[in-house]
Amino acid sequence: MFNPSSGNTVIKSKLISRRMFLLSAAKALVMVGIIGRLVTLQINERSKYKTLSDKNRFREWKLAPERGVIKDFFGKEIASNEQVYQVHLIPENTKDIDRLFVRLKTILNINDKKLFFLKKIINKQKPWEPIIVSDNITWSEFSRLNLFLHELEGVKPIVSVARMYPDNSSAHILGYVSQVSSKDLQTKKYLKDKHVPGMSVGKTGLERKLDEQIIGEVGFQRYEVNAFGKRIKQIQVNQGKAGKSFKTTLDFEVQKFSSELLKDKAGSVCVMDIYNGDIVSLVSSPTFEANQFVHGLDKKYWKSLIKNEMRPLTNKALSGLYPPGSTIKTLVALSALENKVIRPLDTFKCTGKIELYGEKFHCWEKDGHGIVNLRKGIQRSCDVYFYEVARKLGVDRLSETAKKFGLGKKVLNGFIEEKAGVVPNTSWKQKYIGQNWYLGETLHSGIGQGYFQSTPLQLCLMTAQIANGGYKIEPRIIFDKKNNNLRDYLKYKNNNPNDPLPTDLLVSNFDLKPLFKNQEHINLIKDAMYSSSNEPGGTSYRHRWENKKFTFAGKTGSSQIKKFTEAQREAEVKQESLPYKDRDHALFVAFAPYQNPKYAISVLIEHGGSGGKTAAPIAKKVIKKVLERHDLRKAATGTLGENV
Amino acid sequence: MFKARSIQSSLSLKDKILSIDYILVCSIFILGLISIIAMYSTDGGEFKYHTNSHILRFFVFFGMFLTLSFIQIRFWHSQSYLIYVLFFILLLGVKYFGLTSSGSKRWLDLYFMNLQPSELMKIGLILFLAKYYHRISIENINQLRFLFLPIVVLIAPIILVATQPDLGTALLIAAGGLTVAWLAGVRVKFFAYSGLAFISLLPIAISFLKPYQKSRILTFLNPERDPLGAGYQIIQSKIAIGSGGLFGKGFLQGSQSYLDYLPEKHTDFIFTLFSEEFGFFGSLFILFLYAIIVWRIIRIGNQTRSNFGKLYCFSFGTAFFLYVVVNMMMVLGLLPIVGSPLPIMSYGGSSMMAIMMGLGIVMSCKVYKDTPVN
16 A cells, blocks of 8 residues: 655655754764863863862861960969860750750759750751850769760760869969950961860960960861761861960969968069069969859859959059059169269258148158158158159159169060059150149159059069169069079179179170169168168068068058048048048068078058058068078079079 | 565564664663662662662663563554643643642652653653654645644643743753654744744743742853852752762762762762762763664664654654753753753653653664554
């Protein structure tokens, strides 16, 4: 049977085949296109995509390193690390988070507020990311948690390490650590590489100063992760490196002792080795619980710290600014001697007050000290004598000496809380107040009032530099065997008393900077300080040590808060009867033992009234404690000179 | 011809088996085995749900393909319209009884499997139009009244599929139908006119697009537009393929797919997974297999005497080629993500069924190549 349209069919068949041929050619082109694309992706751009693929694949988790410890001079840890028990939770692994929280509440001491906060975090992050329910629970809580662990799906008990301060006596100088804040991340560049969530950083004190080195090297765990960020397997671990540990010059026993003496008072104690600047003790009171800062501060406690009028968070030795009061008289006298304004035996008559351009300048002794020379002026702390001396000396020459001895600038390196203080002079006033200097202000400066501002540490340094014979020292708090130049020099001098070498050559050999023109002047001041502490009539005579071993030479001082009105002066108002806030700050500086000085001390009692009454007795006790421990200290290093 | 016909009708079973195109069968089988390997990799190197059910489907439908090969070409010719109508009814059924998954209604629940009639329609439309153009004489092909029916049978299923919504499949169905019409001799000007009409209607069409469809097209134009959203698939797919390099990362070593960066790795992105693990040469091999399959299909069309067979084989071969290249261009970032499976390789029963059925009819053209259909 032939198809009637068979010719038609053949034509159609040819048409179809012709068109199919065109289509096939198009297909070949498309094929080439696809192969070309494969070549581009898999051969030409291979490395680019390989990198992208690895970037997808691997993710790193940083591991917080263990913070280095801070030790005292004898190796005792004053900022150490302790094991802490923590509760972590992986929300993904629990079926019912609310029920779990109810159960946790019966086991741990956590409140609803905290749970609410945790829930907020859980909602924010991925369900497999662990959250820290509590970063510090007690052992009994921890053991109870472990007991009930089978009921607590998703909860992980963790043993970790956190900062721990065994004692609060050094809280101020050590500072504290706390969680990294966003401000820390902005301001502290080193945190860029070192930041690990949940890590603590030093906020104040040594913890802050040493932070960069004490944090340690951050470790990491590298994981292969899937598209949802879930860890699939661990590829690499690096535990990091614990932070560097530091040995300080502080003596923990003295710290504790001083802190105990300052209990219930607002004040500070600084003790310094006069030859190498080692800070043996630096205590501020009242102190605070540094441990509280490590695991998130309790709001109530924080408020109580902030509200306390004794300002427990301030390190008074470093950042408290007080007029140096009569303690400056040592420098006024020295400056006057050095500038040949007075001779030691020049006298002035003290009648209790002097008048200048109609203004009255009172001596603290209402009835006056009578005829006063330099030694008596310092011994009795006669204000009128120093008004006269200051008037002759002028404030600019005084400020020069004061600055040389370390006032008016920061004493230590790297403590953000440290204040520089003020040493006023004519150009300073012009610059900062915009007024000319008045002669009356010179008189106020001569007794350490007025614009003068200093920290107790500066006063301690000043005293130390007088005590060591007038040589510049650099206070230090990190233990360092080197830079005992002054000690070496003195040792040499003791061994070779007849060495004809001129002093200045020795000085250049031992890299010392004398702060005097004539060392005899320094000795005069030291002698006057001795009389102030050890001879009848001296301002701290009542608190002397008879024992030669402990005998100290000191200078009292009080920094005025409010100027006495004439009425008050007439009524002979006593400091004790004033409201606490209006009482003068009591100051006392000293060095000991007098015969063979080793240490300098400064004591400040805020609103303590007069230095002789409240500050000197504390200094007396601390001096004894420090000197008793001197042999131990010497034995601990072997670098302390025998006869100095 | 008469003689030839008598020979054809008296083909013994042995003759039939011998006349099968073994190169085509082998290529399909090898591709099937490769697809099983790839599926095994998507399951993370274990025989899990996807692998097992893919193996089952491949062998069942491969068996169906061989069985269909022996069905008389006359049967396919005579039942073409009916098959189309049947598939169309199934498509209508989807509209009313379909299963909805991730926002689109594409499946019918047949208890033992979820059937996607739009996949079957790819074959049904080609069959219908092949028969239609086989029957009308060459003079009538370009007459407007004879264009009416093809347009209706083309547009009707496309609208149904596009509104599921499944734009990709709708376009591929259309492509298959248009191929038949063009091969049969419909003048280029009609395509040009309808192309112009399509472009002028495009703004209206775009207004009907779902937001995700618009976003896919925009994403295709600039994948980095939204790297974590719509562009994610294209970017991750390119990363996977590119990082495969010359020799690939190795079997079961494809980190992109293993770590779930690759979306839809069982279905649309199976080529990406394979390309990541076996590299440029692996990809070339797959392309080579597909090229052989298309070549054999077209060769069978050339050998077939009936215009119905020719039209069917050429159109199906072209459509098959389109399915392959559209999928590949999609995962290679050359086309927007429209959601079209890679024939035989991708996981999916309906697609496998439709492709095997289509191949079965091609093979029946080969076995009965000298049999006239009417």
